[in-house]
Each structure stands twice: as structure tokens, then as C-alpha cells.
Amino acid sequence: MHYNNLMIESKNLQDLFTMEEKIINLLPQDDARKYRRIIHKNLVIEIYTFWENFVKELIFECYKKYKKVIVNTQFIKRYFKSIQDNSYIRKVFLGNITDEGFNITIESLCHSNNLNYDVLTDLYSKLCFDKNDFAIHLNENTSLSCTINDLKGNFVEPIFDETTKPPYNKIQNIKGYLQVLVASRNTVAHQYQVSEIFTLNQLQSIFNFIVALCEVIIEYCSSQILKKSAEMKENISKRVFPKLIIRSNSKERTAILWIRSYSKKIVPKNKALFCYDKNSGIYRKASIVQIKNKDQQDCTEILPYEDYSIEINTDSMIRQRHKAFNICILEDEIPEYTHSISI
Known part of the structure; x- marks a missing residue:
């Protein structure tokens, strides 16, 4: 698993944060208040796009590069079930059938609309990865804990579902903060008026959380590949x-x-x-x-x-x-x- 793409893309987005900060510091107070709406919309879309592209590309890389330890009967069954359950994936799949066989693409394997925690773990299930192991990686990662504390310190409130009751554990907070990004992205993408506007510091905290989560995901996917290769006695x-x-x-x-x-x-x-x-x-x-x-x-x-x-x-x-x-x-x-x- 390469960290290079994560580092490059995260730096590009961090440069955008720096540029927005310079612009808002040059504006008069009234103009700066109005420009905050533009910053909010732009950066929410950029952070969500970064998150979705990273996850999908990494999952597809796992499949493409390590087919020998990924592809088996269980994988094929889960892949065909996802085709049966979704008309869009079914259409993409049918378009990739040839006389030589069928080709699994990133669109058919990693399709999603709102990449929250549940959708993320469903994508892992397609590769037959262990969800319980993912929880261990999340719970025991110190950098991710620091970003969650930073979000709380910047008064970014997680969005919990109705069944989640306090006291909230680390996994519930991760779910809640991912839902903040997904919900914010949907709001700015589909509504003209945005009621809740994040400050630049709050957006930076959300971005730092996403980068830390991406690093955990790389570790998790690498671990799953290594564990599967050991079980199958494949030397990778x-x-x-x-x-x-x-x-x-x-x-x-x-x-x-x-x-x-x-x-x-x-x-x-x-x-x-x-x-x-x-x-x-x-x-x-x-x-x-x-x-x-x-x-x-x-x-x-x-x-x-x-x-x-x-x-x-x-x-x-x-x-x-x-x-x-x-x-x-x-x-x-x-x-x-x-x-x-x-x-």
C-alpha cells in the first residue's frame, strides 16, 4: 500500500487551506463574513471528494494488486450480490462482459453515494475483510484520537443516529464525525441556503481527522492482505x-x-x-x-x-x-x- 498518493493529495488540499486563510485575512470584516460561506462550500466538497476518491482507489488497488489472496468463491458471491442489489452496478457490470469473461472495475466494485462508516465497512465486506479487526485499528490508533479531541476542542459536534446513546465510545465518535462530513457535503451540494457554516479552524480539524482516518485505513488494508496471505500461504x-x-x-x-x-x-x-x-x-x-x-x-x-x-x-x-x-x-x-x- 502506497502512502505517497495520500501525502501528495493531502498536501494539495492543505495548500488550499493556506490560500483561503490568506484571502480571508485580506478582506474587510463584512466581506470576510460573506466569504466564509464560499470557503465552507468549497472546502466541504474538496474534503469529501478527497475522502471518497482515496477510499475507493485504495480498495480497488487491494483487489487489483492482490487478487491472488482476495479473489475466491466468497468474494465472487458477495460481488454478484452487490450487482443484484443495485441497478447502477448491474448496468456497469453488464457493460463489462466480453467473450473472454467479465472485468471488475472500480465503478462496479466500489460504487457508493454517501461514504459514511456503514458504507465504508460494506465495501470492506466485499473484499472479505474482517470488520472486527478494523475496530481494533481504529480504537488503538493514537493519531486518530488526537484529531477527535481537536474536533471536540473546536466545537464540531458529531452526528449520532437515534439508537446511539451516551457515553459515546471512540467508534461511535468516528461514525458521528464521518456523518458530519457526509451530511455537510449533501447540504452544500443540494441546497442553496446553508444554515451551519464552519470556521476555517473547524474545517481544518475535519480535514485532519479524515487524513488520520485514511492512514488507519491503509494500515488496516495492509494488515488484512498480510493476514490473508499467511492463511493461504502466499508469499507476498x-x-x-x-x-x-x-x-x-x-x-x-x-x-x-x-x-x-x-x-x-x-x-x-x-x-x-x-x-x-x-x-x-x-x-x-x-x-x-x-x-x-x-x-x-x-x-x-x-x-x-x-x-x-x-x-x-x-x-x-x-x-x-x-x-x-x-x-x-x-x-x-x-x-x-x-x-x-x-x-
Whole structure:
């Protein structure tokens, strides 16, 4: 799973925030008050579009790149059920049937109108991903918790459904804040008058929440692919073997590992690693902070079959008492796979 697109697109949208702030600071007070409506409409649409495009493209990337661990009888059944349940998907599907077979497209696999929490998890179900694991990723992610606190501090109220009663847990707050974005987008897209106008700071908080949620989704999808590949004994990852845990990440510190890569490819510093967390049963993303070779020189990459010490930042628990620790790299280049169906 690539983080590059997320970082690029989020930076482009952040630049738009910066530009809007500069404009509103130059306007007289009365004009600035009127311009806030324009900012609200523009940024709500931009944030929602960013969110929807990211989710759909990532889910389709999972299917396209890792078909060998995604496509099975259960996947086919769920895909055909979604076709049966939706006339638009049915029309798209029929248009992609040829004499050679049928082609699953992003429109037919990832179609949605309002991408709230329930729709999001339904899309995961099509790939036969574990919804319970998704809740673990969400509940235990610290960055996402910070953005939720920021939303509350900026007085952005989540939208809960009628069945949700206080006290609200983290998942309910995530659902509620996603619903804020979906409802706001629908309002500005379909109504001329908008009663609730967010400030630029509130919109920034909503955007920060969405970016943090996207990062969790990348971690979750990567974890599901790794877990499925292990179950099916498909080799789509390479292990970075920790020879020794030099420093644990207790007390909110980074961890330092002595490792050797068993990938035949060079691993750049910005490459995402994934640590298996035995307590939670999921893989968590690990970012490389620093790489040092055996001579304690700073490096920008890890060469195959060489020893290094790496400093990593992760939510996964790394303790010196752990005698075995699984940390790996998800391969990007997977051989093409075709699933045959007899008629």
C-alpha cells in the first residue's frame, strides 16, 4: 500500500487551506463574513471528494494488486450480490462482459453515494475483510484520537443516529464525525441556503481527522492482505528479521532494532514496515526514523542481507522481553492473477 498518493493529495488540499486563510485575512470584516460561506462550500466538497476518491482507489488497488489472496468463491458471491442489489452496478457490470469473461472495475466494485462508516465497512465486506479487526485499528490508533479531541476542542459536534446513546465510545465518535462530513457535503451540494457554516479552524480539524482516518485505513488494508496471505500461504511479503530488540518503545519512545533484511530489493527509508502485534492480532504500520549501518553511519536505505540498526515509530508494542517479533515489508509487484469460472 502506497502512502505517497495520500501525502501528495493531502498536501494539495492543505495548500488550499493556506490560500483561503490568506484571502480571508485580506478582506474587510463584512466581506470576510460573506466569504466564509464560499470557503465552507468549497472546502466541504474538496474534503469529501478527497475522502471518497482515496477510499475507493485504495480498495480497488487491494483487489487489483492482490487478487491472488482476495479473489475466491466468497468474494465472487458477495460481488454478484452487490450487482443484484443495485441497478447502477448491474448496468456497469453488464457493460463489462466480453467473450473472454467479465472485468471488475472500480465503478462496479466500489460504487457508493454517501461514504459514511456503514458504507465504508460494506465495501470492506466485499473484499472479505474482517470488520472486527478494523475496530481494533481504529480504537488503538493514537493519531486518530488526537484529531477527535481537536474536533471536540473546536466545537464540531458529531452526528449520532437515534439508537446511539451516551457515553459515546471512540467508534461511535468516528461514525458521528464521518456523518458530519457526509451530511455537510449533501447540504452544500443540494441546497442553496446553508444554515451551519464552519470556521476555517473547524474545517481544518475535519480535514485532519479524515487524513488520520485514511492512514488507519491503509494500515488496516495492509494488515488484512498480510493476514490473508499467511492463511493461504502466499508469499507476498518479505521479512525484516529482528536479530535483537535494542530498545523497547515503552514510555512513548521509538523502538530501536538490530535487523537484517531478507528482501532481495533495496528498502528505502520512507518504505512502510508492518509489525505483527500479538496482543491485538493485527499488523501495525512502522515508520523508519533512522537507519545506521554496522559502522554506526547514517543510511537512507537498507541493502539486502546486510545488518543495520533501525529506529522505528509504531503503535505496535515492542518490548525487549519479546524473543520473537515479526516485522515485514508488503511487496508492491505481485504477478498477475486470473480466476477462472466455469459456465
